[in-house]
Amino acid sequence: MSDIGVLTTFFKAIIDASRFYKNPEFETIQLHGGQIPDSDTRARAVPIYQTASFCFRDADHAAEVFNMNDPAFAYTRLSNPTIAAFEQRMAQLEGGTAAVATGSGQGAQFVAVAALVRAGDNIVSSLNPSFFQLIFSISMFVIPHHVCAHSRTVLYLAIWKNFGVSVNFVSSADPDAFAAAIDENTKAIFIEVMGNPSLVMFDIASLAEVAHNHRIPLIVDNTFGVGGYLIRPFDHGADIIIHSATKWIGGHGTTIGGVIIDSGKFDWHSGKFPALTSPYRGVVYSEKFGSNAYAAKVRTDMAFTGSCMNPFGAFLLLQGLETLSLRAERHSANGMALAKWLVKHPKVAWVSYHGLESNEFHQLAKKLMRSGLFGGMVNFAIKGGLPKACKFINSLKLVSNLANIGDAKTLITQPGATISVLGEEDAALTGITEDMLRLSTGLEAINDIIADFEGAFEVTFSEDEVVSPAID
Structure with a gap:
């Protein structure tokens, strides 16, 4: 069975205003987003679909799912109704068009970046310890560099050099410093909305302008933005948001999780992102999924790497979102x-x-x-x-x-x-x-x-x- 064939997208993040008398606000979305009570059971709470896989109606239905012509649930590593409710709610809260849940915040960092890079590429990142953790977690193909005042290299992880992707760290919050660290192989700017633990803040709009001038996306770790309630990076021009849902989203220290949210606004047709605009096993993500091409690619990579969320974890995170x-x-x-x-x-x-x-x-x-x-x-x-x-x-x-x-x-x-x-x-x-x-x-x-x-x-x-x- 092909993993790409059973890719489940579930791009339903836009609130259906016809369900209500007005467009719901944040406090309402955190309770109702991503869910309509089940038509059979009328369950008010999101049920926990604790199952590994889902039955196809017949052989033809299976073929349609394999060919990505039907977004039916097939296998929980790809998606699951409980997880999908959490994803859709998070996308709605942040103002995005689609979201993909992961097994941890570290998994979200990894997949968000891995979907954009290949050997020889680099990303430009703010200098913070949580991103150091990402570098260690993906050291099988990453060789990080610091780009500071003297462009000196202070850290190398040279495992699997032939798959090397470099990280150009910037020690300043100055947008000009980020611009200076970008070259022709840079595929994204990555920042935390607040540095952890320094609490340094970044002018998101200015960094988004820098990124867009170089035809690359701005990725913002909005964990400290508290699920979008305190800060919504998309409102300031960011293109991709990630969260460690373990923190304020879950809010009770009971489960680990992460989520990646796509704004659906970035134009991937610059020639810099062939993974999204060139055929992959017969599928061109930008053609098949339009503005949600990145989210679809992320879901594929999430499934390939096994960094998926579990249904009970998604349920716990949904409980956290409600308050x-x-x-x-x-x-x-x-x-x-x-x-x-x-x-x-x-x-x-x-x-x-x-x-x-x-x-x-x-x-x-x-x-x-x-x-x-x-x-x-x-x-x-x-x-x-x-x-x-x-x-x-x-x-x-x-x-x-x-x-x-x-x-x-x-x-x-x-x-x-x-x-x-x-x-x-x-x-x-x-x-x-x-x-x-x-x-x-x-x-x-x-x-x-x-x-x-x-x-x-x-x-x-x-x-x-x-x-x-x-x-x-």
Whole structure:
């Protein structure tokens, strides 16, 4: 059976306005998008179709599915009704035309890029640790380079050199620096909507202009955009969005997942993307799928690499989506309150939060983010360096020390622990300092979060008299 033959597209992301009296808003789409109650059972919730495969009506029907003339479900590695509901809902929330779910956010990064490149190509990327993870995950055919002020190469992964694709890392948010890193073999610009963990922000519209001037797409990891509720990159000219759905979309730390969303607006007919415009086993994606050519190619690559989502995981993510806007507002409120409290604390060395007027990205955040909301991510450092930072983390009782963000529970971690992996110079380029603490504020009562911090400060600086600031 041919995998390309049973490719299932399910491009139904455009909201059917006739279902309602008006075009639904975000808060309504997060509940109703991608689903019409089943005509047989009338089930209100999206059912979990926990099955590996689906029956064909007859031999002729199977042939139509194999030839991609019928988008019927065939095999869950390609698509599944539960997964399709999640994909369509995400595409609707972000304003795209199609989406493809993956087994993890890392899988989404890999497939989003792999669909565009071949040996000898490169992409231009912002410099951030999460993309380093992507490089390690696809090291069988990627040879990364840093493109910094002196265009020096500092990292090589030379496995399978004959399949080499290079990554030109840019250490600046300046659009001109990205433009300077592009050459005739560049196939995309890749950025995070916010650097992780640096929280650096990028002017999406300016970078989209740079990309389009070079006839390449702008790919934005919008994980920190909270499912499109805080930031919608397509509104600023981005072409492809990816998410680690593990984070705010799921919101409860219960499952791993990723998603790739196609804007459907990029013109692939520049001669730079033969995988989309040339025949592949009798199929030309741009002709067969039109504006959804990229999404179709991504689905094929997702199926080939086995990086598919499972139905129960999709169900859990759908449950998370239903409260996404409410959680985003609480994350933002708690983030702002805690950041203001930390700024006043005598034992805090510095605080980075986009909602603070003193933050270097405050004005850009106001431009990109939903009015009055700045998310729940707070970076800070306490006085006394690494020893005090470790003691502080170890003294917390409510806040969890673990490697995740976007959870309903407040989480903290120390990015400086990765310095030994990246090296001090590369860590500095990504904005990581030894004393940095990364905080993902949760949904608990803000007074309880602050009480946990107060207690940890008292233990950490037990030899000093610590006077905690009042709560605003």
